[in-house]
Every structure is written in C-alpha cells, then in structure tokens.
Amino acid sequence: MMHEPHGKSQTVTPIVSVARGIAPPRPVPPIELEHTDCPLCDADDVEPLFDGSDYNFGFAGQFPVVRCRRCDLVYNNPRVPPTQIEHFFDSDYAAHRHDRGRSRPARSRRASDASERVAPFGRARLLDVGCGGGNYLERMRAAGWDVFGVDPVARAIDVCHSRGLPAQRGTIPGVDLADRRFELITLLGVVGTLPRPCDTLETLRRHAAPDARLIATAFNANGLMARWAGPYWVGYDLPRECCHYTPRTLTRLLEQTGWRVERLTFRRRPTIARRSARVRALATASICWRLAASQRWLTSLISTAGVRLRSADEICVVARPA
Numbered sequence: 424m425m426h427e428p429h430g431k432s433q434t435v436t437p438i439v440s441v442a443r444g445i446a447p448p449r450p451v452p453p454i455e456l457e458h459t460d461c462p463l464c465d466a467d468d469v470e471p472l473f474d475g476s477d478y479n480f481g482f483a484g485q486f487p488v489v490r491c492r493r494c495d496l497v498y499n500n501p502r503v504p505p506t507q508i509e510h511f512f513d514s515d516y517a518a519h520r521h522d523r524g525r526s527r528p529a530r531s532r533r534a535s536d537a538s539e540r541v542a543p544f545g546r547a548r549l550l551d552v553g554c555g556g557g558n559y560l561e562r563m564r565a566a567g568w569d570v571f572g573v574d575p576v577a578r579a580i581d582v583c584h585s586r587g588l589p590a591q592r593g594t595i596p597g598v599d600l601a602d603r604r605f606e607l608i609t610l611l612g613v614v615g616t617l618p619r620p621c622d623t624l625e626t627l628r629r630h631a632a633p634d635a636r637l638i639a640t641a642f643n644a645n646g647l648m649a650r651w652a653g654p655y656w657v658g659y660d661l662p663r664e665c666c667h668y669t670p671r672t673l674t675r676l677l678e679q680t681g682w683r684v685e686r687l688t689f690r691r692r693p694t695i696a697r698r699s700a701r702v703r704a705l706a707t708a709s710i711c712w713r714l715a716a717s718q719r720w721l722t723s724l725i726s727t728a729g730v731r732l733r734s735a736d737e738i739c740v741v742a743r744p745a
C-alpha cells in the first residue's frame with residue numbers, strides 16, 4: 424500500500440488540522456506503508472477501525488487504524504516504517520524547541536509533575552526517554568538529579584547539548600547504556616510512538632535500579648473524547664503515534680515486560696477535547712461540534728467528567744520492577 428503523496432497533476436483534497444485549519448495537505452515523500460503484527464502480542468488478527476489523517480499538523484496521507492482481536496491493542500497497520508516517521512515531524516515541533524510551548528499535542532507538561540511525587544529516594548539518576556529539547560531534564564537537573572536523555576531526533580539532541588544536558592541520539596534498545604542503572608525512568612507522552620514497545624520496556628527494565636520507578640503517560644484510546652470524536656480525536660496523533668493505549672493495554676505492556684503497575688491515574692486534557700471537537704466540526708461541518716469547540720466550559724467539563732469516570736484523555740502510570 425502506497426502512502427499517497429500529492430502529485431502536481433492531481434486535484435489536492437484539503438484536509439483538516441489543528442495547525443492549519445482546512446488546507447491542502449503538507450507534502451511528504453512517497454512512503455510505502457509496512458505491515459506489522461501486533462506490537463503487544465505478536466498476533467496478526469485484527470479488526471479494522473478507521474482510516475485517519477494527521478489532524479494535528481496536516482501532513483498528507485491516510486493511516487489505517489486497527490484493533491487486535493487477541494489483546495485489544497489499537498494500532499496503525501499498515502504503518503509508516505519507523506525509519507520514515509521523521510518526515511511527519513514539524514520543524515517547529517514544540518517538544519524539540521528550547522522553549523517547549525503549550526502547543527505540542529503529544530506531551531503533557533503536567534505529566535512530569537508525577538516524578539516529584541514518586542521519588543522515595545530523593546535526588547538520584549534519571550533517564551528520560553524521548554527527552555525532546557530537554558526542558559524536563561533541565562528542570563530535574565536543577566532539582567539535583569543526575570539526568571540523561573535519549574531521543575531519536577537529531578535536532579532535539581542538539582538542543583539538549585546546547586543547554587549542557589547529557590543526551591544521546593537514538594532509540595531503546597539501540598543507545599549504549601552499558602551497565603548504567605537509573606532510579607527513575609520516564610516516558611512522558613512517548614509510549615505510543617514506540618514501534619517495538621515490548622523491546623523498549625524490557626530493555627529499560629534491565630537498566631532499572633532496585634526500587635526504581637518508571638513513569639509513563641499515554642493518551643487514552645478508550646477515553647470519553649476518543650469515543651465521541653472517533654477518528655477525529657487528536658490524541659491518535661497519526662501517524663506519529665503508532666500504538667494507541669487504554670488503561671488495560673498499557674498495564675499489559677508493563678506487566679509482560681517485567682514491571683508491576685503501582686498506580687494508574689487519569690489526567691484532564693481539555694485542550695485535547697477542544698481540538699478534537701474543532702477538527703470534527705471542520706471535517707464534518709457539524710453545528711453541534713462547532714458549538715462544542717467554541718464553548719470552553721463544555722470541553723473543560725467533559726475533561727473533568729473523564730477523570731471522574733476514569734475515562735480521561737490521558738493515562739499516567741507509575742510502575743516498579745516486578
């Protein structure tokens with residue numbers, strides 16, 4: 424299956440995105456999508472859910488999303504090969520800027536606050552996977568932590584280095600961590616982007632100090648907004664996120680890779696609700712959704728209800744070695 428670039432002679436159908444409203448898709452090189460077995464259970468037994476677009480940044484392409492009939496994981500299949508995914512990152516992608524703005528859809532600033540509550544060992548060694556431009560590393564370093572970051576994006580690592588933060592370009596497994604151990608390992612808003620999540624979590628388990636904690640946040644594909652907005656829910660962040668977790672599948676991922684979930688909480692993300700409502704309103708010309716998008720109190724209320732009902736847009740898990 425070819426990922427369709429838009430050619431000169433074709434009529435370009437505009438697509439909807441948070442970043443650009445209704446506009447022609449941003450071009451990407453021709454990419455052949457690859458088939459993948461379930462990243463969580465290795466089965467190849469899926470139920471197609473929908474074909475989605477990049478509703479955050481407006482890059483070209485249709486991305487099929489499926490659900491595994493064996494373990495319930497929702498994932499992209501066929502998907503953009505991990506080696507090609509960099510074409511779908513905005514050069515202004517907020518997480519990779521020095522001053523990470525509020526606009527990044529896939530990483531919660533508040534998520535990092537969890538680390539301040541879980542560290543029973545005081546200041547120790549931190550590994551931040553998907554560290555971006557290093558804002559979180561810098562904050563933790565200022566609090567006395569011995570920090571180290573890993574990110575696959577060269578630009579992000581350059582930013583870290585310019586701030587004097589120790590970070591290495593690459594993925595896990597991949598980056599040479601030798602026999603280093605960490606008291607705290609964080610995956611803030613990046614679990615869904617891992618193409619081989621089991622390999623990553625197993626490797627991280629080997630680098631966990633005794634009594635370490637791992638904090639992972641992910642958008643909740645079973646949240647209220649995901650269910651209401653359907654394919655237009657911007658938490659799918661297609662095609663950058665390749666796996667779309669729920670509390671159950673995220674727990675399974677951790678448990679089968681040597682971790683024990685200590686706490687699973689939900690986070691309010693009214694911005695996700697508002698953006699999803701706006702995208703759905705633009706894409707379907709729905710008056711109801713346009714109204715929902717324009718009423719901040721309403722999307723705020725939906726987010727609060729999500730937390731109460733344990734169906735909010737974001738999941739935060741604290742785990743320790745099993």
Ligand SMILES: [Zn+2]
Pocket residue numbers: 461462463464465466491492493494495496
């Ligand atoms: Zn599966």
